Amino acid sequence: MTIDIRQLRYFLAVAAERSFTQGARRLNMAQAPLSKRIQELEEELSVQLFDREKRPITLTPAGHLLREEAIRVVRGLDQLQATMRRFIAAERPRFVIGLVPSTLYARLPEIIARYRAEAGDLDIALAEMDSIEQVAALKDGRIDVGFDRIIVDDPLVVHMLLREEPLIVALPSGHALLAGGAEVALADIASLPLIVYPGAPRPSYADLTLSFFQERDLMPPNIVEVRELQTALVMVASGAGACIIPESVQRLARSDIGFAPIKEMITAPFLLRRRAGAMPENLQRLVRLYD
Template identity: 40%
Template sequence: MDLKRLRYFVTVARLGSFTRAAEELRMAQPPLSQRVQELEAEVGAPLLDRDSRPLVLTPAGRLLYDQAVQVLQKTEAMVTSMRRLLSDERPVFNFGVVPANFHSSLASIIREYRRVLPGVEARILELNSLEQVDALRTGRIDAGISRVEVPAEGIRRIVLREEPMVVALPNDHPLATLEEAMPLVALKDEPFIVYANNPRPSLADHVLAQFESRGVSLSRTIEIDQYDTALILIAAGTGVSIVPASARLVTSPGVSYRPLVEHITSPIIFCHREDDATSELRALYFALAQFLTECGHPIPKELRLRTDTALD
């Protein structure tokens, strides 16, 4: 079975559109459609319901899609491994992180990682949670740290910890001087800033869901793309927001942080390819365990088990 046809089919199925898939693959739509038709002829069954919008997989299409994703993932990993083996270049380990998402601890993790594997170059790519899934499957990154649970075939996810969230508001805001914790309802009439990364879901959806689940209706929301922009708007007195507590470690003139009455957290999620057994990934398990221990956080059971195995 031709790998290129499989890749074309997986892209169409993932995006639910021949037009969008052709754009991503940088090819014309007619030959893309023809390649998928050839694949359908080869397997002897239709793979897509072309009458639906977006396109929907048939039962045969779903079965092939699940298998094709794994085949393409393993092929890409094999090619990457061979390229590294045959290259004289320094080995590279690529981290995917959610843009501007308060990874103040990432520097410490990478420092520990470089201590364990000094011969490996660590690189960082800014990708949202959904983009990390595709990047892992295609080999663009070797591991990711995200904030949103995105279940995906062939991707292992470990919640490292649940981080408390706090209110971010202008220094001169009347609520900034309160010593006691602040309830969510106190924010209902404030212009509320959400930093949403497309495609959704994003951390913004998680934050907004906290208000909805408690019956608090916000009078006005301001949606922006970047957290840096949110900080500028907050410092300028334009609005308030809710952010992970580690945001307080980032210097933000004009912004104050207050604790919440409600216990609201945001998960920090470590993800990688399920079948990855490289020494580079094992070193990252060890670095993460070391970092959590030094910070006084418990080590997740799955992370501990794999760390123990890596040290055997």
């Protein structure tokens, strides 16, 4: 008697869906070959696994027994494969990069792609986390480097300025302030509801945004705090207000949002965050890509 793991997966799909048609759709295959493979399995075991006279089809007693054992076998094989993947990955040093979402629109994806190509000896992983989480993860050794927009004071963490990125304003397409493609002053933006992100935890990029207005004794009439950049942009598109974003974010090119330069030419830092002390060679290799 020879049963392969694929037959068991086919059987479990049909058993879960209680339908050959739905099982085939779940497996992304045609129904006819699926039915043939189940029939071959039944012939191999010399039992009938499904009562095909009922709708939806049901498992026979033998089918119920096979289902219990098949789940155990398939789950065990999946765990074995996962264990082997972890073992193979562990053979290479792991290098984890923490990042805040807004950094993904700058040069970071390009830099990480180049780093993957050049550092083939490393198992490189990405972890999205906010500023406070990055600092904690660095000190705990859960990440090797972080990319962010704000400085979090901590004696065990060092910040390196990679570049200053111009900030622009995002407004609903067709907004009067976008007419003529002119620069928009902070005073004009302050007359609108201002959408800032992330609302928590603080400090965050939201505080940096608000500081530009506070330094000029300006304060928007309504400040709306949201968790993520994408949420802020959706709210802008819906006409809920304006949002100040890094220039690189306009690569999203949404038709329902317009972008304009800010007259005061404000910028946000693009920072590399690392543990204090000597810089490891793996991190030096990453930093050199920004030169």
